[in-house]
Amino acid sequence: MHHLISIREAVFEESKKLAEDIFSFKFSISGSKDFIFKAGQYVVLQISGNIRRSYSIASAPSLSENKFELIADIIPDGAGSTYLMGLKTGQKISFLGPAGNFGLSEELDNDLFFICTGAGLAPIKSMIEELVVTEKYREHKIHLIFGTRTKDRILCEDNFEKLQKDGVIDSYNIYLSRDKTPGKYNFGYVTEFVKNSDSVLLRDGNFFICGNLDMVKSVREALENKGVDSSKIRFEAFG
Template sequence: MPEPWRTGRFTRIEKINEAVLRFWIEIPELPVFNFKPGQFVTLDLPIGDKPVKRWRSYSIASHPDGTNIIELVIVLLEGGAGTHYLFNEVTIGTEVPVRGPQGVFTLPEQIDKDLFFICTGTGIAPFRSMINYIQLHNLEHKNIYLIFGCRKLCDSLYGEEMKAASQVLSNFYYLPSYSREDKENETIRHGYVHGIYQDILNAQKPNADFYLCGWKNMIDEAKQNILSMGYDKKSIHLELYG
């Protein structure tokens, strides 16, 4: 049975940069909004007559914390009716129907393999939820690689938070890369995400599961690369944006 539609109320909005906002949504009729890290919710926005025109789905960026409030991180899409509404019409107190949680892009019951979380932009949302959940509950795990790509340092979503997590969570490696940052900055990785996981896999060939989240082009390339390195397609899990 699908989850019913419930009223969601925006309680907080934070600007990351000109193109990215964080939104906090409360589900007042529930004392606790239960979900698994990696799942998403669907919003029914007032932007069209037919459901297919109104519904927009977003991964939950927060972890289950015993409250009825969830966080979403959303990028403004040029010409996108949904994000135009969210960025220009929504204010504190705005209410929209919310359905969820939904999705099977979730952690395995036992983390008995290395995990490669590969993402770009707001595709980091489900992985931020997973990392915080693993840390909070002290879950046993193998190596976890969060490989995050964006254009510039200013686009690095949750960067300081993930860097801090890598200092306290054992075997967790935060590996960001920037495709359009100044090449003279030698303190960061330059380029795209693909070279990072390829280097690790070539050096170690670990027993691993791969979680890919972001735009289709990145996911398609990563999937082909991983398959070409001898991994089974059952080890690859996808959450496609757009």
């Protein structure tokens, strides 16, 4: 599947805890060939032997000249998780990519709905930041719907709250599936957003969904139940 994509090297720079069990990892690219990717694409890290793990690029292409950022949900004893957490500054890594077709299409409607859970925010963060730096956000209404289990697993909340305050994104909704913390958060799954939204509004939009397979499946079903054409829905499932 990846045989047409060349193996590249990068240097691990730094990691940072973003939320409970979720970290960002920054890499710089060595070598003379430019690293060119589209917002929404992923890289495949060579872990050891035949073990490889895919991670979506979380940084915007226009802000990532020969560098990139990943966001990983760290699973105890997971092969990719253990590898990433063990990286030392300056260490070389091998990867394949960029790969994948998830991303912003050429023809976009007015309303763009980004629906994601957990580390599924990674490719969506890249897309939204790209819309911001290229000023293309001005042509759209951007809606971000983020879901996770508990309050301590919310990602990049300050960044997106600021974008909303600045009028760059038009709506920002967070759904917590296991945390009834009162206040600004919604309780439940991100599918609730779709179920509670006006179908006329939804039918006019483009959708970008990212998360685990079950989440992607249930959001797609909820959208189709609202009469959204499947050609308007793009998604990446993390397996």
